[in-house]
Amino acid sequence: MRLPCGIINKSYSQDTAIVRTNLQWLLLVLALITLFTFPYWASPHWISVMIGVWISIIGVMGLTLLTGYAGQLSLGHMAFVAIGAYTVAILMSDLNWPFWAALPCAGMISGCIGVIFGLPSLRIKGFYLVIATLAAQFIIVHIISRWDSLTGGVFGLSVPKVTLGGFEFKSDFSYYFLAMIFALIAILIAKNLSRSRIGRSWIAIRDNDIAAEIMGVDPFKYKLLAFFFGCFFAGIAGGLWAPYLRYLTPEQFTLMGSVWYLGYMVIGGMGSIMGPIAGVIFITILDEFTAEMVTDLATGSPVFAGFVQASRYIVFGLAIILFLIFEPRGIAHRWERIKNSYRLWPFSY
């Protein structure tokens, strides 16, 4: 990373800091102000969309640690979101636990089950691991839809509201802050993990697992640690989903959802913390945009309704294909390049 002219590192700790220049501080403060005031000026629709974005960011952040950093491809991430969601739902409704105690449990249980499904990663990798994680998706959702006495089976179960003191997180307005604060904490944790010795060991395993082992990285420990954190984040995301949706059915946690999580990550950029954030926001906006387009066109001139039905996916798919052609390394990479060219302007050589 390059620094703008006149900024000189005077200590190692300054060199590794995330926010270094005055401009960066300014942007950070502005961004935080925007995020915290968002529900005051945005339409209700966008508040509810943003709640989904925050929660997805947490889940995709987990997948980024697991797949983007540690290189362990998972096609069953939605199942771990489901574990988190059902854990919170069951603890809150059956045992009357407060949300604040149920949520960490959701993360821990999801993480521990993730470790179990991560065990095959010690022997297999690549496409073979994808199939093993695919098994997680099917087994977990299957168990959830069959264990009627605990999960309500295919008819699902309802989830109580989140309360804090006497306050109920009932409206989208209040839930936005709940989701955002957890997402910001998740981003910070992911960033800290990624720049610590743990993150470096994950990348070492991802880039060259043989060399990593010979250079002292215990693959057993770090692969399972990656599965734990990846699924822990998924569990937290699920735990936040449950009281927001207030009703859970197994059909909310599909294979397609897992595939989309991978999609968010690939489009955002795999090995970076910015990646999931950019990916989730980009896809959500694109999705909203095409949905808006369908509604508008179909309302205005129903003659096109049939055509419009099909065009939503065509536009959606086309945008993603174009994006991957022009920016195969994801939005985060593009963002880095924009930053670099800004810093070096006007002498870019």
Added chain:
Amino acid sequence: MGENGIKLRAENINLSFGGVEALIDVSFELREHEILAIIGPNGAGKTSLLNCINGFYRPQKGRIMYEGYDLTKVSSHKIAKMGLSRTFQNIALYTGLSTLDNLMAARNIRMRYNVFAAILYFGWAHREEMKHRRVIEDIIEFLEMESIRKKPVGMLPYGQRKRVELGRALALEPKVLLLDEPMAGMNVEEKEDMARFILDTYELKKIPVIIIEHDMGLVMDIADRIVVLDFGRKIAEGTPDEILANHAVINAYLGGE
């Protein structure tokens, strides 16, 4: 340890893959203070021997004694913690990381902070990181890599990547350094630099070095002793002068009978 200056002793190593015998009854010793070169034609089993020392291959027979442990029964990452560090014939860097982070990744085994500290980062983990950063900066300075400190290693030219690999091996604070063809594919200038780094390391750190190398002139210059392998067997061992006069070696290299 302590047995009259022997750092590492390989005894009757036998390694085979299916029907192919890669190493047959190879024994050698590495002394406390020496540069030991392993030479031999292609396919002689040189890299296999290093892989056995690293615990990456498990020989079917034989022992490799180091500090009282049999390395053939210790897993690779623990061997690294015991102080055996190496470079690879085909560069095996972590391409997604910068030069600095490649070296820092090797410090992993010396860093003392746990997962919870990593999550919080500020405080304990940060102090520990900065402490190790100082060690890494010394290595970067020593290997003259300041200008590529923050470049992703995937984008570096071949010669520099070899240098980063040496840096990574040093970052482990090794007690024994294993170098697998550190100068392969380099031009004369780069080879001279690399040879200088190896000799400086040897002088400064006072650690024994095992080096696999094809450039005979260079090997004769820097090695204290040489082990010669041919088709998995040790055919000679001795000082450079002894090796140069050895008939078996000459036959192996020139293909005579």
Added chain:
Amino acid sequence: MGRTLVKTLSISILVIILMTLPLLIACSDDDEKTENAPEELPDIHVGMSALVTGPYGAYAPITWGYLDYMKDLNERGGIDGAQIEVHWKDCQYDVAQSIAAYADYSKSYDLVAFTGMGTGANLALAERCAEDGIVLAAIGGEPELIWPAQEWVFASSPNHAIGALGAMQYAMEQWDEGRVARVGIAYPNNPFGQSIIGPIEEYASELGYEVVEKQEFELTALDAVSQSLAFRDDEVDIVYVQGTAKSVAVLCKDMDRQGFIPKMVIGPLHVIHPAFPELAAGTGEGVIGWNPFYLWPQDMDNESVQYWRDKALEYSSGDIVSEEDPYMSMLYMWGLSVGVLLEAGLREAAAEVGAANITAEALRNALENVTNFKTGNSGFQPGIGFSPSNHEAYSATSLMQVQDGVWVRINNMFESPWKFAE
């Protein structure tokens, strides 16, 4: 160098535009509806988390039926002059998207009613509607939604259990073997599939049959060998298959392949699709489907069916019906039935409190007073009515059968034996 720069710039701009898009859309939302002159009656707002695209896009005609009914209602003068404004968005059968749409519309407008798509969405929406005091106008579906009656949930047409029991009653009337009929059920493991098992088993002794075999059978299954063999080994007489046209066709073909021809095969309204006989490749002959609506072309003489066929042609909503393909989708009728429910409730409410004062509360109370509501436009179904203990519009069905490769009506609407437990 120049080209790279242009590329970099253009992609950067694209990214920036896409990043700032939510702001633009968020800002543009507010200035939509200011056209109404002040002296006019206020609009009545209803919402829908519609289903138009996505994996379940085949169910889009429900949305078109609903929208067409509302459009037609407004053209007919609305509710005593008050126009109905429908707020809808394509939510692709997705619970999260449905809830987002609900949150948006319920906050932005004074909604009196909301319609969701899919069991998961409806179950989740039911809780929110109850909390906010908004009527959930659901299409008929899972009995779990309306039994027991929830304060704010109303269903526009019979649920799966009503149809299934109506069909079973008919089957027993035809049964002349002089012994207890052996029934086998094939169902997918989801709310749609499981909703019929309990009722069919519960009514077994009353109607005079015995459930001897239950087989799971997914809607997307490509073969039904194990199910067919199980039915054959248990000497099943009547197969009730809770499936779609495609899945029922798969089962029919595989039973035929195993040399097993049950006396009767019955499916839900989804099976009544003109393509079914072709999908089943001749093995679908005699299959019965229950049907709570009259529809084109079997009921051409029904005026309301004729009316809606012309309307569908006029509005061309989602290719529901065309001159070349003289077939009206069951799903379209389903959508229309939600419109009938809303019209019934709104008219009753207008009579009680006046069209200008209709609130969700007024609509809810009015709906419970609706009895036998029927207009010239809603003759494609029986008259509808609700009571505090019954929130289902009606509980009658009729049956259709594949005869010589086409669906033929075999009886008129009759009351299903299903009775609500009080």
